Amino acid sequence: MAPEPPTNIEGARQGGADERPFKVLLVDDEVAILESLELTLSEDYTVFAVDNGRDGVQILREEDIDLVIVDQVMPEMSGTEFLEKVIEHRPAAVRMMLTGYADINSIVRAINDGRIYRYIQKPWEPDELRLDVKRALENYRLNAENTELAAALAVANEKLRAENLFLRREVERQYSFDQIIGSSQAMQRVFDVMEKVAQTDATVLLSGETGTGKDMVARAVHYAGQRKDARFVAQNCGALPDTLLESELFGHKRGAFTGAHQDKKGLFEIADGGTIFLDEIGETEPGMQVRLLRVLQDGEIRPLGSSDSRKVDVRIIAATNKDLRAEVKEGRFREDLFYRLRVVELEIPPLRERREDIPTLAHHFLDITNEKMNRKLHGFTNAAMDRLTAHGWSGNVRELENEIQRAVALAGDEETISEVMLSEELRRAAPAASGEGISMPDERDLNLAVDILKRRMIEQAIEETGSKTRAAERLGIPRQSLQKMMKRLDMD
Numbered sequence: 001m002a003p004e005p006p007t008n009i010e011g012a013r014q015g016g017a018d019e020r021p022f023k024v025l026l027v028d029d030e031v032a033i034l035e036s037l038e039l040t041l042s043e044d045y046t047v048f049a050v051d052n053g054r055d056g057v058q059i060l061r062e063e064d065i066d067l068v069i070v071d072q073v074m075p076e077m078s079g080t081e082f083l084e085k086v087i088e089h090r091p092a093a094v095r096m097m098l099t100g101y102a103d104i105n106s107i108v109r110a111i112n113d114g115r116i117y118r119y120i121q122k123p124w125e126p127d128e129l130r131l132d133v134k135r136a137l138e139n140y141r142l143n144a145e146n147t148e149l150a151a152a153l154a155v156a157n158e159k160l161r162a163e164n165l166f167l168r169r170e171v172e173r174q175y176s177f178d179q180i181i182g183s184s185q186a187m188q189r190v191f192d193v194m195e196k197v198a199q200t201d202a203t204v205l206l207s208g209e210t211g212t213g214k215d216m217v218a219r220a221v222h223y224a225g226q227r228k229d230a231r232f233v234a235q236n237c238g239a240l241p242d243t244l245l246e247s248e249l250f251g252h253k254r255g256a257f258t259g260a261h262q263d264k265k266g267l268f269e270i271a272d273g274g275t276i277f278l279d280e281i282g283e284t285e286p287g288m289q290v291r292l293l294r295v296l297q298d299g300e301i302r303p304l305g306s307s308d309s310r311k312v313d314v315r316i317i318a319a320t321n322k323d324l325r326a327e328v329k330e331g332r333f334r335e336d337l338f339y340r341l342r343v344v345e346l347e348i349p350p351l352r353e354r355r356e357d358i359p360t361l362a363h364h365f366l367d368i369t370n371e372k373m374n375r376k377l378h379g380f381t382n383a384a385m386d387r388l389t390a391h392g393w394s395g396n397v398r399e400l401e402n403e404i405q406r407a408v409a410l411a412g413d414e415e416t417i418s419e420v421m422l423s424e425e426l427r428r429a430a431p432a433a434s435g436e437g438i439s440m441p442d443e444r445d446l447n448l449a450v451d452i453l454k455r456r457m458i459e460q461a462i463e464e465t466g467s468k469t470r471a472a473e474r475l476g477i478p479r480q481s482l483q484k485m486m487k488r489l490d491m492d
């Protein structure tokens with residue numbers, strides 16, 4: 001009925017019924033009555049007065065009538081019949097009926113049916129009628145406003161729900177398995193375990209050096225499983241002193257310690273139904289280890305300063321870059337907790353043990369960085385890629401990501417990332433290039449293979465020496481030959 005739902009609540013108020021005078025339609029076959037009604041109401045409203053039902057219907061069609069007063073007894077179309085037309089054309093309009101005698105039964109029936117708002121008994125008192133009409137129209141305006149507001153609210157709610165769903169899907173996409181790069185066997189094994197474990201509630205212990213992707217894997221496992229619509233929360237257990245960590249994880253009652261001004265929910269409660277990621281679990285103190293053990297055993301938490309425990313349903317994924325077994329042996333980590341955590345153990349290998357993933361990862365980060373920094377670098381020179389694959393990457397994937405970001409940020413109008421654009425450390429650490437850094441072409445056709453090799457060697461020599469003259473020197477050919485060769489190989 002509301003034609004165009006307004007886009008916001010402000011919009012719903014504007015153009016409301018209160019901006020224009022209300023339109024009142026009077027229908028009565030007795031002209032004297034018609035005139036006196038008109039006199040009573042025309043000061044406050046726009047009044048249309050007609051002496052028969054047919055003309056009345058015409059006006060209903062043409063005008064936005066807000067209130068109708070009709071005589072009950074008329075020769076052609078009776079008042080009741082006319083009200084049917086009002087309901088048909090202006091269902092929201094207020095309906096009033098004039099009657100010469102009070103037939104209490106028909107009044108009650110009509111009011112109960114919701115067909116009319118009020119009977120006006122002849123003769124009427126003008127002041128009373130004015131007041132009646134005023135009240136009726138006030139009601140009418142409030143109703144109309146409510147309907148508009150409700151429609152606006154429904155639209156706003158729907159929009160919010162859609163946005164919320166969109167954001168959820170966006171987050172799921174961002175943390176989906178296919179954002180994790182790795183075709184090496186080592187990573188394929190990681191994916192296998194992830195896939196299986198995502199469908200369960202089993203506690204997972206992730207281990208791996210810094211920057212290997214533990215965070216990423218934990219999130220992907222959560223968002224691939226049944227718990228994805230509940231929260232994923234992460235806490236670095238090495239970042240806080242014991243009491244603060246306890247209050248973060250388990251919450252506290254007001255007054256539990258100085259500064260605890262009000263009750264606070266812990267992450268375990270916030271993640272109820274979802275997943276909690278306990279990063280750097282190896283950094284926890286003995287007291288915290290006991291409390292974590294209790295959650296794992298009984299699924300119960302107790303807020304600081306509270307005397308009762310609560311049940312929570314939380315999936316735990318823990319991570320460490322320490323060798324937890326060694327920590328257990330040294331007596332720094334509780335053995336029982338270790339076994340509770342490592343129901344499924346997943347070790348993410350360091351990048352140097354899966355070098356075949358480096359080119360794909362490098363291109364992946366190049367794409368992302370291009371997008372972020374609005375650049376259009378195409379790829380890497382062979383020499384640059386050789387350096388990347390040869391590097392030790394003690395900071396693992398994160399270090400590689402940073403390296404690519406740095407190269408893109410510092411690039412001028414280059415189209416590819418070449419060796420000179422890499423950081424000092426990479427250029428220094430890789431094996432000194434004099435042909436060794438160049439890989440054999442895959443090509444079986446001898447001439448083609450030789451061309452590819454020539455192209456790579458020339459490219460590298462120019463890159464490293466910085467000029468064609470010196471490159472020719474290093475390659476042991478005259479400068480002109482180098483130039484001819486480059487032309488034939490379509491280089492430049």
Ligand SMILES: Nc1ncnc2c1ncn2[C@@H]1O[C@H](COP(=O)(O)OP(=O)(O)OP(=O)(O)O)[C@@H](O)[C@H]1O
Binds near residue numbers: 212398
């Ligand atoms: N296989 C991968 N594919 C794509 N990006 C990856 C991969 N592994 C790691 N990354 C990226 O590398 C960065 C570091 O990963 P992450 O934070 O998950 O490592 P971490 O193991 O948690 O490190 P830390 O132990 O230091 O906390 C992130 O930006 C992540 O997106």
Ligand SMILES: [Mg+2]
Binds near residue numbers: 214215
């Ligand atoms: Mg991490």
